[in-house]
Amino acid sequence: MQTQLVIAAPHLDVQRGNKITADRIETAAAAAGFQVTAMDTTGKLNADILGAADIVHGFHAFKFYPVLQHMTEGASFIITITGTDINYDLNNSDRHPAVVEVLKKASLIHVFDEYMKQKIPVEFQAKTEVLPQSVPHVKVASAPEPPPFKLLIPAGIRRIKQIPEAVAACAKAREVISELTLTVVGPVLEEAEKTRLDELEAECSWLTIMPSVNQSSMQTLYESHHAVINHSSSEGQSSALLEAMAAARPALVSDIDGNKGVIQHGINGFVFNDQSSFVTALISLQDKKIYQALSDAALETARTRHNPAAEQRMITSWYRKFA
Known part of the structure; x- marks a missing residue:
């Protein structure tokens, strides 16, 4: 039986960084044999889909917080830190508690580089892993001759x-x-x-x-x-x-x-x-x-x-x- 994976990322309706990353990982996970469902965390959330998941992979800690509220207590999830959540939200008094709650309950915290890892609160660093984003290989064309x-x-x-x-x-x-x-x-x-x-x-x-x-x-x-x-x-x-x-x-x-x-x-x-x-x-x-x-x-x-x-x-x- 296939492992049920939910990828929960914000703004999946807009061609921006979070969507590009989530789409790439969804494709890779499906190719590896996982049954993948994508969920837009800035849209309507489906508790039934989350409840049926074996593992959830969330992107952006603050925007994942509403998803966490719909999940079963103790359910496994990975959170990928995408940038503003650790650079801004963690240091914002209104948003800090939500970010910390996500970090605390995550099975694993994923960051893209060592700079980001050092910003994770020390009590969560033991479960923080560094893995850079990937980028597909493409055929490379020469740059046009300037000017301009x-x-x-x-x-x-x-x-x-x-x-x-x-x-x-x-x-x-x-x-x-x-x-x-x-x-x-x-x-x-x-x-x-x-x-x-x-x-x-x-x-x-x-x-x-x-x-x-x-x-x-x-x-x-x-x-x-x-x-x-x-x-x-x-x-x-x-x-x-x-x-x-x-x-x-x-x-x-x-x-x-x-x-x-x-x-x-x-x-x-x-x-x-x-x-x-x-x-x-x-x-x-x-x-x-x-x-x-x-x-x-x-x-x-x-x-x-x-x-x-x-x-x-x-x-x-x-x-x-x-x-």
């Missing part, structure tokens, strides 16, 4: 992603690299941010704002750009960043733990902490030898440290252990 030098921000449009600040940094860089362009693609999660970006697009002929596209179309976007930007003020481990690296595109990322868990400055991308260091990094990327070295290292990181087979083996072993 094309930058891409693949991100949900919300304040935490600091996209207007990235636009300002690119505007500064254009004082040196005049043919630089920037494309932003992703779902609108906060209307106020979209309004601000629409205003910036009207002001900047070199800026393009695109709606969310499907995963196959994202591959085309990575191939048609030279590098990606992650300017977030808080991050878990960006699926989009990993996808870009799997397409052999180097990244310029803000100096936060989630980004530094993936990018080694000057090795497989650049880490910046202000406009000046951002512009310096972009100037360095104009050097063909530096660009190629970072591109090769980004691809190698994606294919080794973020290997889908390794992720499948580890996660399915957890399911079998706790089911």
